[in-house]
Amino acid sequence: MIVLEKRPQPSRAWSMATPLVAVLATMFFGGLLFAALGKNPVEAIGTIFWEPLFGEYAFYYRPQLLVKGAPLVLIAIGLSLGFRAGIWNIGAEGQYIMGAIVGAGVGLAFYPMEAFYIFPLMVVAGALGGWAWAMIPAFLKVRFGTNEILVSLMLVYVAEQLLASMSLGLLKNPEGFGFPGSRNLQSYGSAHNAELIEGSGMHWGVVAALIAVIFAYVLLNRHMTGFHIRLTGEAPRAARFAGVRPARLILFCLGVSGALAGLAGLFEVSGPSGQVSIDFNVGYGFTAIIVAFLGRLHPVGILLAGGLMALTYIGGEIAQGSLGLPAAAIQVFQGMLLFFLLALDLLTNYRIRAARKEVA
Amino acid sequence: MKFTSLLATAAMALGLATGAMAEDKTKVGFVYVGPVGDGGWTYEHNQGRLAVEEHFGDKVETVFVESVPEGPDAERVMTQMALEGADLIFTTSFGYMDPTINVAKKFPKVKFEHATGYKQAENVSVYSARFYEGRAVQGTIAGRMTKSNIVGYIGSYPIPEVIRGINSAFIHARKVNPDVQFKIVWAYTWFDPAKEADAAKVLIEQGADVILQHTDSTAPQAAAQAAGNVITFGQASDMAEYAPLPRVSSIIDNWAPYYIARTQAVMDGTWTSTSTWDGIGPGMVGIGEISDAVPAEVKAEALALKDAIASGAYHPFTGPLKKQDGSDWLAEGETADDGTLAGMNFYVEGIEGDIPN
Numbered sequence: 001m002i003v004l005e006k007r008p009q010p011s012r013a014w015s016m017a018t019p020l021v022a023v024l025a026t027m028f029f030g031g032l033l034f035a036a037l038g039k040n041p042v043e044a045i046g047t048i049f050w051e052p053l054f055g056e057y058a059f060y061y062r063p064q065l066l067v068k069g070a071p072l073v074l075i076a077i078g079l080s081l082g083f084r085a086g087i088w089n090i091g092a093e094g095q096y097i098m099g100a101i102v103g104a105g106v107g108l109a110f111y112p113m114e115a116f117y118i119f120p121l122m123v124v125a126g127a128l129g130g131w132a133w134a135m136i137p138a139f140l141k142v143r144f145g146t147n148e149i150l151v152s153l154m155l156v157y158v159a160e161q162l163l164a165s166m167s168l169g170l171l172k173n174p175e176g177f178g179f180p181g182s183r184n185l186q187s188y189g190s191a192h193n194a195e196l197i198e199g200s201g202m203h204w205g206v207v208a209a210l211i212a213v214i215f216a217y218v219l220l221n222r223h224m225t226g227f228h229i230r231l232t233g234e235a236p237r238a239a240r241f242a243g244v245r246p247a248r249l250i251l252f253c254l255g256v257s258g259a260l261a262g263l264a265g266l267f268e269v270s271g272p273s274g275q276v277s278i279d280f281n282v283g284y285g286f287t288a289i290i291v292a293f294l295g296r297l298h299p300v301g302i303l304l305a306g307g308l309m310a311l312t313y314i315g316g317e318i319a320q321g322s323l324g325l326p327a328a329a330i331q332v333f334q335g336m337l338l339f340f341l342l343a344l345d346l347l348t349n350y351r352i353r354a355a356r357k358e359v360a
Numbered sequence: 361m362k363f364t365s366l367l368a369t370a371a372m373a374l375g376l377a378t379g380a381m382a383e384d385k386t387k388v389g390f391v392y393v394g395p396v397g398d399g400g401w402t403y404e405h406n407q408g409r410l411a412v413e414e415h416f417g418d419k420v421e422t423v424f425v426e427s428v429p430e431g432p433d434a435e436r437v438m439t440q441m442a443l444e445g446a447d448l449i450f451t452t453s454f455g456y457m458d459p460t461i462n463v464a465k466k467f468p469k470v471k472f473e474h475a476t477g478y479k480q481a482e483n484v485s486v487y488s489a490r491f492y493e494g495r496a497v498q499g500t501i502a503g504r505m506t507k508s509n510i511v512g513y514i515g516s517y518p519i520p521e522v523i524r525g526i527n528s529a530f531i532h533a534r535k536v537n538p539d540v541q542f543k544i545v546w547a548y549t550w551f552d553p554a555k556e557a558d559a560a561k562v563l564i565e566q567g568a569d570v571i572l573q574h575t576d577s578t579a580p581q582a583a584a585q586a587a588g589n590v591i592t593f594g595q596a597s598d599m600a601e602y603a604p605l606p607r608v609s610s611i612i613d614n615w616a617p618y619y620i621a622r623t624q625a626v627m628d629g630t631w632t633s634t635s636t637w638d639g640i641g642p643g644m645v646g647i648g649e650i651s652d653a654v655p656a657e658v659k660a661e662a663l664a665l666k667d668a669i670a671s672g673a674y675h676p677f678t679g680p681l682k683k684q685d686g687s688d689w690l691a692e693g694e695t696a697d698d699g700t701l702a703g704m705n706f707y708v709e710g711i712e713g714d715i716p717n
Contacts, residue, residue: 057443064436164548168518168716177478178520178703184458272432278517278548279455282429317437320425322444327395327427 003355004346014348019294019301022340023308029340030333039323047323048315048333061314063201067272069310071096071264073209073303075288077216078257080297084220085232087253091137091152092261093285094159095130099262100269101166102129104276107191108171108183118190122266123204130262131255133159138254142247148254160281167278182276185269193271205267209306212260216299225252261285290338312337386448386627388412388619389441390424391434393453394551400576400596401550401613402426405452405475408615415620419627430455438463442470448626450619451475460484471631473622476521478702480633487618490639491521492701493669494611495528495572496676497647497662498593501609502570503533503540504658505591512563513544514556514573514580518715520704522574527708528676529572532665534710542711543568553579564590571606581607591653598648609662610648617643637698640670677701682709 027049031041052061075092082089089095103126110118137151164180166172171182185191196202220226232239232249240246264284269276291309295301316330390409394402409422423446425437434456441449442463448471451460457477464472464484472484480486502511511533515522526544533540543566545559556575560583563571571592573580578599584590584606592602594610618636625631638644647666650659668674679690684707690696707715 057440060439060443067432161548164517165716178705179454179478180517180519181455186458186462268432272435274431274458277430277455279430282431282433313433314436317425317428317433318440321389321423321437321440324423327425 001355003353004350005353006350007348010348011351014344015296018341018344018348019296019305022294022337022344025340025344026333026336030336033329033332033336034325037325037329039325044319044323044325047319048312048330050315051318052311052314055318059199061318063195063199064314065307065310066201066206067203068313069306070203070206070209071268071284072288072291072309073306074205074212074264074267075257075261075285076291076295076302076306077209077212077299078260079288080292080295080299080302081216081219081229082253082257083233083292084297085229085249085253086236087250088149089134089137089152089254089257090149090289091134091154091156091285092257092288093281093283094152094156095133095258095261096265096268096285097156097159097163097281098133099126099130099265100273100280101163101171101265101276102126102262103266104182104185104191104269105166105171107185107188107270110190111183111188114190116190119193119270122191122270123263126262126266127259128262130265131259133262134254134258135251138251141254142250148250152254156285163276163280164278167276167280171276173275180278184274186271186274191270193267195271203267203271205264205271208263208267209303213299213303220299229253261288290334294337294341309334384419384627386416386420386623387444387446388420388422388623388626389438389446389449390422391428391437391441391449391451391453391456392424392426393428393430393455394576395426396424398551398576399578399599402452402576403597404613405450405615408619409450411616412619412623416623416627420623431459435459435462438472439466442467446470448473448623448631450622471622471626480635482633485622485632485634485636487634487636487638489613489644490637491611491613491645492524492528493639493676494645494647495525496532496669497666498572498609498611499529499532500536500662500665501593501650501654501658502529502572502591503535503537504661505608505654506533506537506540506570508567508569509537509539509541510567511540511542511570511572512560512566512568513542514559514563514571514575515544515546516550516574517548518546520702523707523715524701524704525574526711527704530711531681531708532676536661544711544713546716547575549575551576553577556580557583560584561587578602594648600648603649604651604653607651608654609650612646612648614643614646640666641672683707684709684711 027045031045034044035041079089079092103122106125107122137148140146140151141148167180173183193203228244232244291302291305295305312334319325392402396402396406413422428434428437438449450473452475454476457474457479460472460474461479461481464481468483474486476488477486513526530542543563545563547555547559549555556577557579560571560580564587569590571580571584573595576596581592581599581602584592590606591608592606594607596613598610598612599607675695677696679694680692681690683689
């Protein structure tokens with residue numbers, strides 16, 4: 001008989017090791033899945049993890065990892081602050097959309113004027129858009145005690161409808177022959193979040209993601225607010241005695257995560273994506289939740305996890321194109337990663353032990 | 361060295377290498393917006409791909425990536441295909457328009473074909489089908505078949521493509537049944553079985569006994585089947601599993617002849633950038649088998665209309681036609697020009713409600 005025994009202290013070693021073990025387990029069981037689909041598992045896993053980094057066309061894929069990973073990291077950093085304190089913002093996807101709409105809206109309002117201050121204004125507007133959208137669940141929670149999980153999630157669908165409305169109405173390209181979608185910001189110099197060095201994949205969103213990592217690290221380790229966040233998550237009662245004001249913490253955590261998600265949306269819409277369109281959002285806000293947990297809610301961990309997720313996306317596409325793997329198999333593969341991570345997490349807090357048969 | 365030229369050089373080097381290795385193997389890539397098993401839009405594009413493989417056998421190699429989001433992901437997938445030596449790439453969703461143009465700039469030697477868009481380039485062709493021709497046939501059957509005189513219409517997005525279909529179906533339903541009314545619900549999705557089923561149920565509750573859809577799933581068919589006494593039409597794909605009732609006919613996108621012709625053109629070196637908008641005549645739009653649930657004389661009427669459109673004897677938008685606000689659009693005998701059709705943003709006279717904006 002096997003029993004689980006709660007550890008007196010969460011195991012630090014397992015906390016560090018589970019992401020790695022989860023990745024290995026995903027590789028193994030993913031390999032079995034690919035084999036069941038009639039593909040060579042070693043080749044498939046190799047394609048997903050090796051090709052984007054060191055393959056023949058790595059010069060193109062490496063920068064793409066930054067493009068794909070930056071919004072994930074930026075959003076996940078914001079989410080991790082709240083998650084640590086037990087404040088669950090599930091609606092980053094909606095805040096991402098709102099950041100893009102508001103930011104792009106500001107840029108388009110200036111069209112076709114060229115000026116150096118347009119892009120900075122868009123950045124501010126993008127952050128504010130995401131922040132304001134996150135303030136709705138925050139305010140409702142503080143004032144009426146509503147559940148922020150439900151409210152923030154439902155607001156994603158509201159934001160999606162608003163996005164469709166904007167693409168078809170207010171922000172529609174007047175020169176687009178009636179087709180949905182805004183003007184392409186890539187061809188509007190002052191509003192374009194271009195690559196800082198051509199071909200490097202580095203755009204302002206990547207810079208912002210790196211700054212956010214450093215900012216979060218300092219906040220959590222060197223700052224009172226960070227201490228309060230950690231304390232609230234780890235020992236809520238102690239936090240109350242320590243004078244943490246829950247309402248302020250809720251507003252802070254949801255506000256920061258909303259603003260960062262909004263920024264991610266703005267950098268995406270003004271850069272790689274280029275336009276506000278009906279299907280602008282592709283799930284970064286939800287994937288970022290996986291990234292946050294995969295990274296152990298730790299800033300540096302999130303940076304690595306964002307890179308790993310980006311790798312599975314890009315490698316997965318390559319595997320689809322060159323090996324004919326179905327898209328659904330890649331999604332199962334990514335799902336496995338979270339599944340194994342959560343399952344193995346058990347080992348951080350519990351130890352497995354063979355129980356002696358006890359005599360009644 | 362600039363990055364774009366680096367890309368181009370890599371592609372060229374690769375082009376030379378593969379050219380030497382496999383002199384006559386043409387590589388054709390397909391980018392799909394949905395899964396190949398969606399039973400509608402993407403399914404039919406994939407049928408076109410399979411037809412290319414079957415037609416050319418060993419002389420072609422096809423690759424595809426499915427469920428590719430519109431935007432930077434699409435751009436990356438196209439770049440990947442071009443890097444790996446594709447000679448011709450079909451990008452099969454409207455939202456791939458700007459990404460296609462961007463990638464085409466970096467790979468001047470690779471030919472691109474973008475479905476349903478309007479931006480052409482030296483190496484980018486555009487193609488689409490005149491689905492509204494099929495809608496005319498559908499409208500005729502709908503007008504004849506409805507007993508409640510209420511036809512429900514599930515719209516996806518209020519864009520010219522969809523509005524054109526609504527107008528065409530309405531004009532021809534009214535022609536055979538002056539009392540018919542259209543109720544239009546906007547689902548704001550191309551493919552979402554749950555939303556589509558809800559839309560169908562709402563329309564049926566409002567008395568519609570014919571459901572037309574411009575969305576890609578079979579959910580409205582299932583909803584109609586459950587309700588009983590409601591007829592439907594397959595969209596994009598035949599959806600024959602719901603025949604003979606509720607599905608009485610369908611509009612089928614048949615991309616195979618076009619894909620084969622374009623692949624042939626690349627092989628022959630005769631490919632040029634073109635804009636293609638084909639209908640029933642050339643076979644890009646097919647009308648699915650009209651089932652026995654439709655009376656013989658209605659079927660004959662519908663088929664006669666189909667033949668008239670196919671031969672070019674009849675244009676579905678022939679005057680006299682007025683716009684919804686009562687202003688004149690087409691005079692007696694006048695037919696709509698393609699420019700107006702491509703950007704259509706108004707209802708014709710008789711349709712109730714506004715186009716959401």
